Each structure stands twice: as C-alpha cells, then as structure tokens.
Amino acid sequence: MILASIKLKNFRIHENVELKFAGNLNYIVGGNGQGKTSILESIYYLCTTKSLDAKTDSEVVRFGKEKFEIRGEFIGLTEDEVRVIYDKIEMKKFYLLNEKQLRKSSDVIGRFPVVMLTPADHAVTQGLPGQRRKFVDSVISQASNIYLENLLDYNRTLKQRSSLLGKMREYRSTEMMNEFDAWTEKLIETGTELIERRIKFIDEFSLYVSESYYRIMNKKEQPSIGYFYLNGFKNLKVKEHFTKLLKEKKEDEFRRAANLVGPHKDDFIFTINDVNLKTYGSQGQHKTFQAVLRFAEFFYLKDITSKTPLFLLDDVFGELDAARAHKISDYLKEVGQAFVTLTDFGNFSFLKKDRDDYLIKLNGGKVVYA
Helix, strand or coil, rough: EEEEEEEEEEECEEEEEEEEEECCEEECCCCCCCCHHHHHHHHHHHHHHHCCCCCCCCHEEECCCCCEEEEEEECCCEEEEEEEEEECCCCEEEEEECEEECHHHHHHHCCEEEEEEEEEHHHHHHCCHHHHHHHHHHHHHHHHHHHHHHHHHHHHHCCCCHHHHHHCCCCCCCCHHHHHHHHHHHHHHHHHHHHHHHHHHHHHHHHHHHHHHHHCCCCCCCCCEHHHHHHHEEEEEHHHHHHHHHHHHHHHHHHHHCCCCHHHCCCCEECCCCCCCHHHHHHHHHHHHHHHHHHHHHHHHHHHCCCCCEEEEEECHHHHHHHHHHHHHHHHHHCCCCCECCCCCCCCCCCCCCCEEEEEEEEEEEEEEE
16 A cells, blocks of 8 residues: 555645655655645544644644645555545534545544654653553554454543542432443443453564564664553453452542543553663663664554555654664665655765655745655
C-alpha cells in the first residue's frame, strides 16, 4: 500500500496544495512554519480520522476559514480515495472512503496502517504510564479490530461506572448497588480480554523490538518490555485475580468515587540489559529506544495485517547523533514508503536519496520537487 497523492484545502497554513509522492522515500524539506509537520498530520488524519496531537479538529482549520478538506489516493490491491472534511461552524467531521461515509473510527483504524515517529515520543519512554498504554493500545488496535472494539467498550464501561460511583459516594440504594454490580461484571469481562491480549502482544512484539534494536545499535545489549498489570500480578488466572482485587478495593472505590483497578492502571516497563530505561537511561538510549519501538511497530503491523504501513518521521534526525542517525537512515530503506521532514537536506549528508525517491521543498506555500 502506498499513498500516491494528497490534496489539502484550508488545512493549517495550507490554503490549497497538492502533493504527489514516491513509493519509497519522500523527504519533505522546509524552514520553520512552512507546514512540513502539517503534511504528516494530514496523512495521519487519512489513516486514523484524527490528528496526532491537536486537541480539537477546529484548531486545524486555516485561520479565517470555516472548514478543511484532505483528499488522499491510496494504491494497493485496489485504488481508494479517502476524504476527510471538517466543518467548523457545524462542528462535524466526515470521513469518506470512495464517497461512502464511514461513521465509526473503528471502521477506519487499521484499514490504512500508519506508524509515526516524532520528538514527542519521548513521553512513551520517559512519561507517565498512560503514554505507554496509549502506544501499546494504538499498535494492537491497528492490528485487531476486535481489540479496538473491546477497548472502546471498556472505556465506555469505565465512564459509566465512574459516574455511578460519584452518585454512590453520598447515597447507595439497592437499585444502584445492582447497577454497580452489573457494571463491575462488564468491567471484569472486557478488562480481562484487554489484559490477556496485551500479554500475548508483548510476547510477540518483544521479538520485533530485539531485532530493530540490534539493527540500529549493532550491539549485544538486550532490550525488553515487561507488562505490569493488576498491581504486578503474574498468573494465567487473570479474571479470578481481577475479581478478587475489585472486591478488596470496593470500599476504597466508593470512598474515592474512582475506578481503582483494571487495565487502565497498567504500565509497561522498558529495560536494557535488565536496567530500567525510564530511571537510568541516557538521552541517547531513550531516543534510540523510541526509534526502535516505531520500527518494531512497522514490521509487526506489516506481518500481522499483510499490509505495508506508511512510516512518518517528523524532525527526528536533528535529535540523533550521527552514528544512530546513519543506522536509522539505512534501516529506512527497508520499510517501503516513508515520509521524512527536515529543515535542510544539506545538513544531513548521511541520508541516502535514490533516483526514485522524492525531495519535496516547501517555501511560502509553493511546492518544488528537487
């Protein structure tokens, strides 16, 4: 699968622009404020229905305009046209695949798999547990629609149970207790499925992490990912332990009006040679591990889905030392279609541009192919 072209209308700073892409590497070059990252963001919209980091769709609309439109042409076993339209006045977003509207994000995610590496990935290895859960959930969701639906169902259950806990903090009726028990049973059912699928995923994904780490670092260091779930519990009987913990925490949950147990509290621990990366890792090790995770995600999704994901790299090379950057540049040649943003191609002599690759320069709203 490749993205052959994209058209943007009133998207960020892009008033009306069309880009055609190579099937291999596409270097998108321009100074600050020229809309390089916006190009990657628009591709991410086509693949996931949403921005990677914008809080609302309305902030993506070009200043002074009422709506934006993204149009992309994907070529794989079939040719597909995707349009994403957002109307700021009506506060509505439309996702159209070959002019047919898809109303649920779960109908889109995984259809056009995408992997994105940005400087913001520091939060995955250095940030809070929620960032690591978000990473893991996003990878599995692109590989499994069943997991995505179950994750959405679990989050809905959390919301309903939390709302009920808030009401029960002051008053508990028999009817409310029965409703609480029903939501708890639903929480156990959906939460157990999430945990068991995450356990299986980490087992599979760890092999891809080891391979990508070796390809970039060429060292015998051993990276690993540990899954910390249900307060550190490690047993095949996940459902039984989940149920037991909820019973133990029941009064605490009533008192605090909060969901205290479940996969929404889990964490993933990254280590190198059994040393905790978050606690003891250097900046270089963190940046390397972040790149490793994305390459591992790419090859995992490619194998599981039998589709070649799009690989987006936003301003990554400026933060890497020459040796690591060179290795990543070489590794990129194996991924298929990739989109790499740079401020100045001339500053990165280690990057390889083959005859079939594109160098796309953005300047003052104009697009030049070099």
